[in-house]
Amino acid sequence: MSLKENSTEKPIGVVGMGSFGTAIANILATKNKVIAYARRAEVVEEINEKHSVDGVKIHLDIVGTQDPELLCKSCETIFFMVPSAAFQEVIRAFAPYLYPYHIVIHGTKGLCLNLPQGKSLGDLEKISRKNILTMSEVILKETVVIRVGCLAGPNLARELYLGQPAATVVASRFNEVILEGQRLLRNDKFQVYGNSDIVGVELSGVLKNIIAIAAGALAGLGLGENAKGLLISRGMVELVYLGNALGGSLKSFIGLAGIGDLVTTCNSTLSRNYTVGYRLARGEKLQDILNTMEEVAEGINTVRLMKAFVEGTGMRAPITENLYKVLFEDLKIEEALQYLMKYPFSVDVDFL
DSSP, X not given: OOTTTTSOSSOEEEEOOSHHHHHHHHHHHTTSOEEEEOSSHHHHHHHHHHSEETTEEOOTTXXXXXXXXXXXXXXXXXXEOOOHHHHHHHHHHHGGGOOTTOEEXXXXXXXXXXXXXXXXXXXXXXXXXXXXXXXXXXXXXXXXXXXXXXXXXXXXXXXXXXXXXXXXXXXXXXXXXXHHHHHHHOBTTEEEEXXXXXXXXXXXXHHHHHHHHHHHHHHHHXXXXXXXXXXXXXXXXXXXXXXXXXXXXXXXXXXXXXXXXXXXHTSOTTOHHHHHHHHHHTTOOHHHHHHTOSSOOTHHHHHHHHHHHHHHHTOOOHHXXXXXHHHXXXXXXXXXXXXXXXXXXXXXXXXX
């Protein structure tokens, strides 16, 4: 029996056709028809008339739409693949058409602020865990959907699009969500693991972006592989402590979505966060970098949120704190590195 003959009757929804959303839509379309939502009419037109996105060819069984209601009525399983800055807005646009029977799996590696109405981050002296939402928590807050999952791992979109071997993690509190994600996505070149710690998996994908920016900066300075090994190992420790403080489990941080994704993004010029760090180290200004990037580097917002969170808890997170000063307070990268080299770490690993 072919994959097509074994496909479900209902199509699968994909919301957001950036590079990652397009790659996932292509994988899904090998087994099922896909209805893809894009905000811009010209993107939908290109999908339906040219079977491409920004000139990149996509699977013939992907159909574009601008209609959230149509997508939700047609699909029972929906993948949300939009940047974190727009995530809450998009979820609210879809909320009237989402029901408890839907399965929603997101692939967004970011965090959302949960503040009192009319308040901004600058209005508060400190923030706590209740002021930070993962993307699954945004879905649960804004919709009546119950069965929520996330997609995370070392998944560089370009490599997925080319069909190169890769793996990912589908995390959810509901085993049926994990099984559905595995059934829809797994193929000969794409392995899909399961994890019940959805918050830990989400946090792994979010926090590693901080370290990826720093890794790019090291590369931009030409400081070699020893320095990168130091950064990644100390970054892993910092990720674990921040992740535990935010409610994640150690098993997620040392798995594919944690250390697997961390190593990948800290070594790849395809990573947007790595690219930001690299370009900063080469002397470019942050705003100039952002103005010329086609897609969002999620780590920048994560640094800002984690800096505020660390201050509110009394923790220390030296990589995050110094990277914040580089990004937003004009601290030179060389000075930040010197501080980290002198930071009095006395124990290598103390969280096991």
